[in-house]
Amino acid sequence: MSRDYGQYCGLARALDVVGDRWNLLIVRELLIGPARYGELRDGLPGIATNLLTNRLRELETAGVIGRRLADDSSAITYALTPWGAQLREPINALIRWSTPLMVRGPEGDEFRATGLLVALPALFDGRMPKDPSIAVGISVAGTTVQLRATASGIDVGASDGRKLDAVLTAEAQLVLGLAAGVLKLEDVATLVSIEGDESALRDFFEAPRHAGGPASPQPERVNQPASP
Numbered sequence: 001m002s003r004d005y006g007q008y009c010g011l012a013r014a015l016d017v018v019g020d021r022w023n024l025l026i027v028r029e030l031l032i033g034p035a036r037y038g039e040l041r042d043g044l045p046g047i048a049t050n051l052l053t054n055r056l057r058e059l060e061t062a063g064v065i066g067r068r069l070a071d072d073s074s075a076i077t078y079a080l081t082p083w084g085a086q087l088r089e090p091i092n093a094l095i096r097w098s099t100p101l102m103v104r105g106p107e108g109d110e111f112r113a114t115g116l117l118v119a120l121p122a123l124f125d126g127r128m129p130k131d132p133s134i135a136v137g138i139s140v141a142g143t144t145v146q147l148r149a150t151a152s153g154i155d156v157g158a159s160d161g162r163k164l165d166a167v168l169t170a171e172a173q174l175v176l177g178l179a180a181g182v183l184k185l186e187d188v189a190t191l192v193s194i195e196g197d198e199s200a201l202r203d204f205f206e207a208p209r210h211a212g213g214p215a216s217p218q219p220e221r222v223n224q225p226a227s228p
Contacts, residue, residue, distance in 0.1 A: 017062045018087065022047055022055050027080065027087050030065060032117050034079035045110055059084070092122035096214060099123075099180045105173040113143035116175070117156060120145065123179035124154040126214055127207040134200045137167040138175055147204050154204060166196030178205045 005012040018024055022044065029035055029043045041052055056078060059065045064084035070077045080087070095118070102119075116138065129149040137144045137159065144167070148155040168175070170192040177183035185192075185202060194201065 017064060023059060024091065026055055026059065027084065028091065028118050030078060030080045031088055032114060034077040036075055036077050040078065092125055095119050095122035099182065103173050103177045103182060111141065111172055113141045116140060116145045119176060120156045120179055124156065126209040127154055128210050129154065129203045129207045131203055134165045134203055135162055136200050136204060137164045139167055139169040140172050140175055165200035166194060166198060168201055169193040
């Protein structure tokens with residue numbers, strides 16, 4: 001690896017592997033699912049192609065990712081190894097920790113709605129909706145993410161075509177604030193669009209955390225977009 005702290009410390013050893021710039025963002029993309037090189041490049045705007053190649057090689061050498069043939073072709077895809085997939089837990093913790101930074105809004109940074117497939121599972125971790133049969137959609141920047149109540153919590157994924165009880169359309173920072181619990185639907189009623197049963201959305205956003213679940217982030221003022 002290009003960085004070596006030379007310290008016999010768990011944090012230092014972990015950063016030796018994933019602490020270089022872009023490494024955790026590559027892992028973020030692969031937490032969504034296996035991806036080809038071009039898909040990773042598209043999901044990481046700003047990374048030089050030679051740097052992406054080097055980072056992938058380093059992560060593969062370290063045992064964080066592996067290469068395999070795509071199921072439908074002879075193209076190579078990258079995927080997390082079982083050990084690499086264990087980075088979901090610390091990444092989830094960092095996402096929750098970042099809530100005060102994220103609810104400020106993009107502030108000029110590029111936003112990709114597919115990132116909600118990583119952010120929302122972290123923010124909903126440990127939350128248990130009362131009704132295990134509901135499913136809702138969250139629409140941001142033209143992309144809809146599906147939330148589905150299960151016996152073990154909230155499943156976040158791409159739409160699978162099922163009938164949704166409600167769809168919320170909102171700016172990214174409002175969705176993140178709602179999911180983190182620092183905003184309530186009544187706080188943003190004039191800034192969002194709701195189709196269907198609003199109580200179904202409340203069942204997700206107001207779901208209590210089960211005992212031992214991650215703590216909710218501290219509230220932070222949200223820079224809400226002006227009403228149209």
